[in-house]
Amino acid sequence: ERGEPRGARKKTVNKEEAGLGDCINCAMCVQVCPVGIDIRNGLQYQCIGCAACIDACDEIMDKMGYPRGLIRYTTESALEHEYAEKDIKKRLLRPRVAGYGAVLAVVIAAFLVGLSTRKMVEVDILKDRGVMVRENAKGWLENAYSLRIINNSEKEQLITASVKGFDEIALTGLPEGGIKVAPRETVTLPVQVSTIPEYADKGSHPIEFIFQYRESGASDGKPVVLEEDATFIGE
Structure with missing residues (x-):
């Protein structure tokens, strides 16, 4: 005009x-x-x-x-x-x-909350369905699992793991010093959990995996602890 x-x-x-x-x-x-x-x-x-x-x-x-x-x-x-x-x-x-402004503010707030509370490391525990229970060289009952470790952060993470659930229980298959997971990477690792036969009678028993992680190479600061439930199949 x-x-x-x-x-x-x-x-x-x-x-x-x-x-x-x-x-x-x-x-x-x-x-x-x-x-x-x-x-x-x-x-x-x-x-x-x-x-x-x-x-x-x-x-x-x-x-x-x-x-x-x-x-x-x-x-x-x-x-x-x-x-x-x-x-x-x-x-x-x-x-x-x-x-519209209120809806946008809620979306932004939800995004920020999700970003601040999301886990930098996630672990999925998959039970080996092919072998429910077996006896290992020590005569202990053993179950096999696959650990799927997801590093959502931008830095390499060093992860250690342990397991509890019986008075005598052992976790094997992990590399010495822990597992190093690169940024934005997913690692799948087979592990075994074993216990004395007297502790694990027939049926399933609750156990718990405990994971601790910190940035690879960092020696200061308290490590983050993750706890994941699983089941152990007895004889």
Whole structure:
């Protein structure tokens, strides 16, 4: 509305007498556009909102002595004169906007809470269904498990494990010094839990795996402890 009809002219030309709008058809807005659109044809889906055309056009308006804002951020309703552009900020104070803001605030809060409370290391304990119970070389009853260790952090984690549930119980299959898990990696490791036959009669018995982890190479600070329940199948 303000820019049309376009037309090249000298700075000294009276645009009203020449019947021209503020756009001098310099095409600077098109030349600086990173996606190559002509914003004078209206908002297009390719626009990335970088405002390069606004800056270029404002410079031209300054040189011509015209008001800035030939290209600007505004609303369709303001362009159609449903209200003045100075009232755009007042239009933000509406129940709908407040509702959207409240929903967005809840989503952001939930995201931050989830981010702060999520576990840096997760462990899944999978019972080996192929072999329910067996006797090992020591004569103890033994169950086999697979540990799936997930490192959600951006740093390598050193994880140690132990097990409890009987007065005499042993966990084997882990490397000495603990398990090193690289950032954003998942490691699956077979382990065995064994106990004296007298402690594990027929049926299932609750046991508990205890995992401790800290960043690999870090010796200070209290390690984080994870406890995971499992079952031991007796003879």
